[in-house]
Amino acid sequence: MINIRFYGELKKYNNNIPFASLKKEKKIMISDIMNIFKRPLKECHLILLNGDSVYPAIELNDNDFVSFFPKFKNIDISPIQILNLSGLIDTHSHLDEFENISETLKIAKEFGVDKIVGVGSDYNSNLKLIDLIKKDFPLKIFIALGIHPNNLNSDIEKGIEIIKENIDKIIGIGECGLDYKYKGFNKDLQKDVFSRQIEIAREYKKPIIVHSRGAWEDCFDMLSSFDVEKANFHWFSGDIDILKRIIDRGFFISATPALKFSKPHKDAIKFAPLERILVETDSPVKYFERPSEPKDVIITIKHLSILKDEPVDKVIEITNKNAKEFFGF
Template sequence: MFVDVHAHLDDEAFDTDRQEMIKKIEKAGIIVVNAGSDMASSRFSVKLAEEFDFIYACVGIHPHEAKKVEKDYLTELEELAKSPKVIAIGEIGLDYYYGSSEKDAQQKVFREQIELAKSLNLPVVVHDRDAHKDTADILKNIKPERGLMHCYSGSLEMAQEFIEMNFYFSFGGVITFKNAKRPKEVAAKLPSDRILLETDCPYMSPEPYRGKRNDPTRIPIIAAQMAALRGVMLEEIERITYSNFNRLFITR
C-alpha cells in the first residue's frame, strides 16, 4: 500500500472537485496524511481525517504564518490533537527563503510546537527552506521524540545529523526532475528504513505532469523514480515506505 505522507487536500485548488478527488484516492488505495499550515487548515485536516478512514491529519502552524498566531494557538492545537486521527504536529519549521514572517517569530513558534509535540508524544513534520543550520540547532536543543523532514532538500551529511535525532525523510515530485541532482543523490543513498513518499499537493507535480495540479494518485510515479534511483523493484519501495509510515506515525 502506498502512502502520501504530506498533502494539502484542504487547499483551495481542490475546492471545485474535492469529493471526486477523494474518491479517486480511495479507489487507488492510497493512504494520505493531510498537513495543516494554519489553524483553519488544521481544523479542516482533522475534519477530513475523521470523515475518511484512509486520511490522517497533522495540525500545526507553517513558518509563513508564524507572525499571525493568536495567544491561545497552542491550546487549540492541543485540543485538535486529541482526535485519534491526528498523528503529528506539522507542518512546522523555518523558511528564510520568502521571509513571510520574521526569523524571531518563526523560531519562537517552531520551538513552542516542538515542545507541544513532545508533551503529546507525537512526531513533528518539519519544513526547512534555506534555514538548515537554525532548524538543526533548534531540533538538537529541544530533542523531539521523532520526526519527518518534509520535502528534504539538505545534504546527505546533514541527513545523518537528523537520523541521529530519529528523523525520517520524505521525497516528492522533485526527484523526477532532470536537474534535481542533490535530492536524487540523497534519495538514492539514505538508509531504506528512513525514506517516505509525498506529493505536497497541489504543488510539485512529478514529470510528466510538472506545472499541473498535483494529487496523491501520483504517488506511484514518485515511487517508481525512487525505485529506479535505488535500484530496487517498485514493490520494494511500496513495502518499505508503508512500513516506515507505520513506524514513524502509527506506533506510539
C-alpha cells in the same frame, strides 16, 4: 490525433481520438482516455506512451501513441511499471486545499492509495482538517495540525490552541519549522512559533513534520535541543553533511515527485537509506506545470524505485513500514 491501442481482452476498445475534440479548457491526460472508454484503471497493468512506460497522470500531445495492456498472467513486468497497486500511503498532503475532496480521494483510492496524512499549515487549514475526519471516505484519512513558518501573519495563538485542543484526534504536529528562502522573514518569530510546536510534540509524544527550506541546520539543532524522538524533514533538499546528522539521530526525510527534476532533492534521497525515507506528494503543489494530488504518490514511488534500483513492491513495503513506525498507525 491521439492513437489508442488496447491489447488482450481490452482490444475491442481500439480507436483513434481527434485531439482537438478533447482539448478544451484543460490539458488531456492518459487517465482521461480511460474515462472516455469507461474502463477502470485497475484493469490496466501497463501503459506505454510512444513506447515508454508511464503513469496515468501524464499529459498527452497531438499525435501521441498510447498502448494499454491488461494483466500479464505469466510475465513479471514489475521492472517496467506496475499500475495495479494497493496499500499506498501519502504521508503529506494539504487536503484542506482541494475544492472537490471527495472526487480527489475517490481517484486516489482507484490508484491504490489506502492512507493519507492531511497536514495543516495555519488556524483555518487546521479547522478544515478537523472537520474532514468527521466524514466518510473510501480510504483512511489521518491528520497532523501545525503552523507553517510562512503563515505567521495569521492568528498564531488560536493556531497553537487548536493543536492542543485536538491533540487526541491527530497523529502528528506539522507542518511547522523554519524557512529562510525568501527575503524579509522574521527568524526570531519563526523560531519562537516552531519551538512552541516542538514543545507540544514532546509533551504529547507526537511525531513532528518539519519544513526546513534553507534552514536545515537550525531545524536540526532546535529539535535536538528539545530531545525530540520523532521528526520527518519533509521534502528534504539540504546538503549531505546535515543529512548524515539527521539520519544518525534516527529522524526521517521524505521524498516527493520532485525526484524527477530536483538535483538537491534527488542527491539527498539517493544518499539516505530506504529505511529512513517516507513518500509523499505535498499536494496540491505543482509538479510538471500541473497541481498534484495524493494519487501522484505513485510518481514518487516510481522514481524512488529507479533511484534505489529496487523493485516497486519492495519500495512500497519498506516505506509503508517507515510510515507506520513514524506515525504509529
